[in-house]
Amino acid sequence: MSQCFSRFQQEASSGVARAGRFETSRGPVLTPAFMPVGTQGTVKGITPAQLADIGPQVILGNTYHLGLRPGDALVRDLGGLHRFMAWPGPILTDSGGFQVFSLSSLRRIKEEGVTFQSHIDGSTHFLSPERSLEIQRNLGSDIVMALDECPPGRLDRPGLELSMARTTRWLKRCRDFPLGERQGLFAINQGGVHLDLRTRHLGEILEIDAATPFQGFAVGGLSVGEPKEEMNALLADFVRLMPGDRPRYLMGVGTPEDLLFGIEHGVDLFDCVLPTREARHGTLLTSRGRVKIKNARHRDSDRPLDPECNCYTCRTFSRAYLHHLFRAGEMLASTLNSIHNLSYTVGLTRAARQALQEERFPEFARHTRDNWNQEEP
Numbered sequence: 001m002s003q004c005f006s007r008f009q010q011e012a013s014s015g016v017a018r019a020g021r022f023e024t025s026r027g028p029v030l031t032p033a034f035m036p037v038g039t040q041g042t043v044k045g046i047t048p049a050q051l052a053d054i055g056p057q058v059i060l061g062n063t064y065h066l067g068l069r070p071g072d073a074l075v076r077d078l079g080g081l082h083r084f085m086a087w088p089g090p091i092l093t094d095s096g097g098f099q100v101f102s103l104s105s106l107r108r109i110k111e112e113g114v115t116f117q118s119h120i121d122g123s124t125h126f127l128s129p130e131r132s133l134e135i136q137r138n139l140g141s142d143i144v145m146a147l148d149e150c151p152p153g154r155l156d157r158p159g160l161e162l163s164m165a166r167t168t169r170w171l172k173r174c175r176d177f178p179l180g181e182r183q184g185l186f187a188i189n190q191g192g193v194h195l196d197l198r199t200r201h202l203g204e205i206l207e208i209d210a211a212t213p214f215q216g217f218a219v220g221g222l223s224v225g226e227p228k229e230e231m232n233a234l235l236a237d238f239v240r241l242m243p244g245d246r247p248r249y250l251m252g253v254g255t256p257e258d259l260l261f262g263i264e265h266g267v268d269l270f271d272c273v274l275p276t277r278e279a280r281h282g283t284l285l286t287s288r289g290r291v292k293i294k295n296a297r298h299r300d301s302d303r304p305l306d307p308e309c310n311c312y313t314c315r316t317f318s319r320a321y322l323h324h325l326f327r328a329g330e331m332l333a334s335t336l337n338s339i340h341n342l343s344y345t346v347g348l349t350r351a352a353r354q355a356l357q358e359e360r361f362p363e364f365a366r367h368t369r370d371n372w373n374q375e376e377p
């Protein structure tokens, strides 16, 4: 067990939803929390100072990308990822298996690990539980994800069962790998959208956990193209079965609607590229619903994007200016739109936490959903 990680302390709850905290060597993590994705050592288009102003609890880095470029040994030699990207707060690194299957070509997966060709230059690489954790140890992230096999969405049950069994065997190899003193290891649950498979896999994970405790548990294998109703039905039944004394992390999720649904069903941590990706494409997330800033109706609007948002973008600029920047293809469009979408998304989980602490979470959830459905926000 890492010296600095503490168990999850639940501070407030409303049904299965909960507010809480856990300690890392880089500070506390207050939950629920949305974690911005900084795939290649940067949250695209914004500076560390702007990110600090947004105030996320944790940010994400990707083992697959940083292991390929600039290389984990280089980052280690330059003092680790926190120093390299000037982010002093907690960092979580995904383990790379998902990216190998969603980005690289010519993969050959075997018991030992997966051989793949880099999406950058086609060179051949190998990722195993040991290599994934070595990369994450070199990066020096606070939260290390075990290497799992994320099965393709819609894989049939026999295929899922074979994949889960390998993920369990790989988890044991991750458990045996010596990470840094200050690093915590999270296990990843698989099983598609089948509650019985999810529960079986959780049992296998908890058997390992009994001997060597994990610092957190993630729900993997979702947000991979499965119908939203199936993901939600699974979450409603399964998340509550995960240990309550460790953080519960839903990987790759999601939209504001998904975050609120996840929080209602006991999820503590989220990550998704959607807020920053949609920002770059001009879709802005607001308390009244989505705004497509390139729409002509914003051309001469002196209103702020979201009157309820106090981010730098909403405090400083009009919709007309954001509309102009986007239409003109200016770099600043991506930066200002990303600052807002991240502020909105991080702010949503922060507001949910506050509502839980003030024992008004059901009203908060109802009010938030009602406001999202405004005409032409």
Ligand SMILES: O=c1[nH]cnc2cc3nc(NCc4cccs4)[nH]c3cc12
Residues within 6 Å of the ligand: 094, 095, 097, 098, 102, 148, 149, 150, 151, 188, 219, 220, 221, 222, 223, 224, 251, 252, 253, 272, 273
């Ligand atoms: O089972 C998983 N294991 C390890 N990392 C993941 C990351 C994941 N990210 C998504 N969805 C978000 C997406 C991002 C890009 C395409 S889908 N689903 C994910 C599942 C896993």
Ligand SMILES: [Zn+2]
Residues within 6 Å of the ligand: 305, 306, 309, 310, 311, 312, 313, 314, 315, 339, 340, 341, 343, 344
């Ligand atoms: Zn804003």
